[in-house]
Amino acid sequence: MKILIKYYAKYRDSTGKKEEILEVDEMNVRELLGFLRNRYPKLSGDKTSLIALNNRFGKEEVQLSDGDTVSVFPPVSGG
Amino acid sequence: MVLEKYLSQIAVKEIFPEGQKRIESSSVVVIGMGGTGSSIAEILVRMGVQKITIVDNDTIEASNLNRQSLYMESDIGLKKVDVAKEQLVRMNESVAVNAIDQKLNFLNAEEILAGGDIIMDGTDNYSARNVINTTAFRLRKSWIFSAVEGTYGYVKAIIPGRTSCLSCFGYPDKGEAISCTVQGVIPSAVKAISSIAATTAIKVLIKNEQNGDLIYFDSWKPSLEVMPIPKNEKCKVCGVVSETQIS
Numbered sequence: 001m002k003i004l005i006k007y008y009a010k011y012r013d014s015t016g017k018k019e020e021i022l023e024v025d026e027m028n029v030r031e032l033l034g035f036l037r038n039r040y041p042k043l044s045g046d047k048t049s050l051i052a053l054n055n056r057f058g059k060e061e062v063q064l065s066d067g068d069t070v071s072v073f074p075p076v077s078g079g
Numbered sequence: 080m081v082l083e084k085y086l087s088q089i090a091v092k093e094i095f096p097e098g099q100k101r102i103e104s105s106s107v108v109v110i111g112m113g114g115t116g117s118s119i120a121e122i123l124v125r126m127g128v129q130k131i132t133i134v135d136n137d138t139i140e141a142s143n144l145n146r147q148s149l150y151m152e153s154d155i156g157l158k159k160v161d162v163a164k165e166q167l168v169r170m171n172e173s174v175a176v177n178a179i180d181q182k183l184n185f186l187n188a189e190e191i192l193a194g195g196d197i198i199m200d201g202t203d204n205y206s207a208r209n210v211i212n213t214t215a216f217r218l219r220k221s222w223i224f225s226a227v228e229g230t231y232g233y234v235k236a237i238i239p240g241r242t243s244c245l246s247c248f249g250y251p252d253k254g255e256a257i258s259c260t261v262q263g264v265i266p267s268a269v270k271a272i273s274s275i276a277a278t279t280a281i282k283v284l285i286k287n288e289q290n291g292d293l294i295y296f297d298s299w300k301p302s303l304e305v306m307p308i309p310k311n312e313k314c315k316v317c318g319v320v321s322e323t324q325i326s
């Protein structure tokens with residue numbers, strides 16, 4: 001299935017992309033993050049990342065469906 | 080109310096007329112008086128907040144001055160809360176400032192947060208935000224999360240019982256500050272995030288705002304995204320299970 005992945009903030013540098021469409025197997029949101037971290041090791045610089053599925057933050061156990069949009073954000077800490 | 084001071088904001092329909100009274104009668108607690116905390120405090124005090132508690136145990140450094148506008152060159156080496164208190168009163172003589180020269184932790188948080196109608200996050204690390212998130216939920220206090228680095232940042236209202244909290248979407252709960260001089264941040268991004276945070280606070284105070292969406296803003300691109308964060312029933316802070324344990 002095809003998933004649109006959007007990268008935000010410093011993750012655009014980490015991946016060299018603003019967005020991309022990836023062909024992936026059946027998996028949930030958490031597994032997709034693992035897949036992306038393998039593909040772009042710089043994403044693993046953060047212990048965790050914030051992930052929205054179809055512009056909504058929610059459970060990481062949700063299974064992805066063909067045509068979903070996944071947005072990946074870094075967990076900003078500064079102030 | 081000294082009407083003249085606030086004429087321009089009262090003319091805004093979102094504030095007029097009851098909003099200004101609510102702003103002036105609100106008690107605000109600002110945790111951290113660095114980039115975001117000092118900017119948020121300035122906006123709220125200039126708008127008429129008359130009771131503010133500021134909490135920080137840092138001293139002013141030269142590297143703060145590009146974005147922390149309460150502090151001047153001659154203040155380097157002085158305590159942030161002392162200088163901030165003096166400046167805030169100079170901005171608005173109606174304000175009473177409670178300056179607390181402490182770092183927020185689980186031991187002092189309950190007493191500090193209990194005094195606020197709303198808590199503003201001016202911290203720079205995950206651990207401190209976890210203290211705010213956990214304690215504010217226990218006290219049923221609303222708070223505004225804000226964080227910034229590089230050219231971008233986040234703001235979210237966290238209203239116990241109504242919105243999701245900081246733990247609901249996997250925001251880390253451990254980790255100390257990485258210095259802004261290492262991590263990097265542009266002053267305009269700090270100001271932009273602080274402005275969004277102050278506006279969000281005003282909405283919670285005067286309009287009983289119940290929206291807990293995550294606001295992401297990048298001042299360089301520029302871009303703004305607003306994304307819903309549903310409550311997570313398994314959240315270890317506000318989830319059904321932990322709520323039962325508390326009560």
Ligand SMILES: [Zn+2]
Pocket residue numbers: 243244245246247311314315316317318
């Ligand atoms: Zn929660």
